[in-house]
Amino acid sequence: MSYISLLQAFSEDIFPKDYRQACDLWQEALHRLSATHHQNDFTLDHVQELRCQTAWVGPDAAPKVLVLISGTHGVEGYAGSAVELDCLRQLDTGLLHLPPDTALLLIHALNPWGYANYRRCDDQGIDVNRNFIDFTQPLPENPGYLELQPLLGIVDSAVRERAIHSFRNRVGQREYEIAYSGGQYADPDGPFYGGSGPSFSREVIEGLINGFRLSERQLAVIDVHTGLGPYGYGEVICDHPADSGSVRTARQWFGPGCGLPDRGTSCSVPKLGLLDYGWHKVMGSESCFVTLEFGTLGTDSLFAVLHDEACAWRGGVPDALSKDEAGARMEAHFNPQDIGWREAVIFRARQVIQQAFQGLSGNSGAAK
Structure with a gap:
């Protein structure tokens, strides 16, 4: 299958105007x-018009499953919706x-409230992609955040930026x-x-994993x-x-360019409570979970936009x-409007989805 010929069928109307569309x-x-x-749709109990849509396509007993997830971070769902469409x-x-x-298995608008309200968090202020920890154990600590937290609360923007800049210079960017x-x-009010405790979106994921007995199947999950x-x-x-064996699987399927936060080879840094970890528990070494992250306007812009949104x-x-x-600022950062960015999203997503299917079929051509 030619990726270039597939790109010729691209239509910008698959990028929705808002959550409801x-x-x-x-x-x-x-x-x-x-x-x-x-x-099967999952609705928020107190906001019935908001729902996470899910669909299973193909044989019920299929031993292999490709899972596509969109909208984990609410407002980031535009690109994910377009990829699924x-x-x-x-x-x-x-x-x-x-x-x-x-x-x-398609999971669309995993965090519907955040998507509908142009936020990354859900209606409880929870970052769904930090929610997958064991809440029966003592909560993890982030010592760096405890030091940074008072600086984020400085009202004067110039003073705040100088204080954050000084902190960053002292500890390093990573x-x-x-x-x-x-x-x-x-x-709870911070980024x-x-x-x-478990969020609505986490309960959706755990319900799907258990309901479809996904621990018994080979999985390729793309968020x-x-x-x-x-x-x-x-x-x-x-x-x-x-x-891990799953890293070897990911590199075999998607190539040696796979970013590994643990090794410092990714635009992302190691994080607590990722959605990934909920899937890791049910995966063998022949399965893998990957995030497909599309760059927009840079980390400094990201943090500034999130600060203004929280305020x-x-x-x-x-x-x-x-x-x-x-x-409006959140949407501008996470959903660029220009056609070139959107073409890049669809072209790359098609590559990665095709690589996942080929990997599951045992026909991956990527380097080990």
């Missing part, structure tokens, strides 16, 4: 699909075929990013808060994100332990943006 487009694409499939359209038109022993974004469980890394580049990030929603912060203004 994303759900409608996804539903329409699923209904057009002739392949065997069934759907494109995949459904390719299946419908015959440009993509499921191998006979393989099923496709340790600064771990402190800021690695996950924290002490400050990258992992929560005090689509935006915001980190070079503009328009889609990095395959693997957070399995660096010496807007916290309330009582002098000169804070309105929620609408903060939401």
Whole structure:
């Protein structure tokens, strides 16, 4: 299958205008699909119009499953929706075929409240991608965040930026990013808060894993994100332990360019409570979970936008943006509007999805 010929079928209308259009487009694409499939939606108890849509396409007893996840970080769901819609359209038109022993599990808008409200966190302020820890044990600590936290609360923006710059120079860029974004469980109003218990989105994931008995199947899981890394580049990030069989599988399927945060070879740094870890528990060495991260406007912009967004929603912060203004900035950072970025997303996603199917079928051509 030629990646270039597939790119010629690209249509920008698969990038939705908002969460509700994303759900409608996804539903329409699923209904057009002739392949065997069934759907199950998970709704927020207190916000019935918000739901995570899921669909199983292919044989119920398939021993191999490709899982596509979008909207883990709410507002990052635009690209993930487009990737899932494109995949459904390719299946419908015959440009993509499921191998006979393989099923496709689509998880659309995993964090529907964040998607609908232009936020990364959910309605409880939880970063879903820091929520997968054992809450029966003492909560993990992020000492760097505890040192950084008072600086983030400085109201005067010039003074705050100087203080953060001084902290970053002292500890180094990598340790600064771990402190800021690695996950924290002490400050519910702060960024990258992992929560005090399982979130709605975590319960969805665990329900799907158990309901489809995914621990008994070979898995390729791709979670689509935006915001980190070079503009328009889609990095395959693997957070399995660096010496594990699953890392070897990821490198075999997706090539030696797989980013490994543990080894410092990724745009991402090591983090606490990742969604990945919930899947790692049910995977053998022949399976892997990867994040497909599309770069946008850089880490400094990311942290600045998240700070302004948190202030807007916290309330009582002098000169804070309105929620609408903060939401517009969030969308601009995580969902660039230019056609070149969108083409890069679809082209790269098609490559990675094809590599995953080939890997599951045992026909991977990537270097080990």
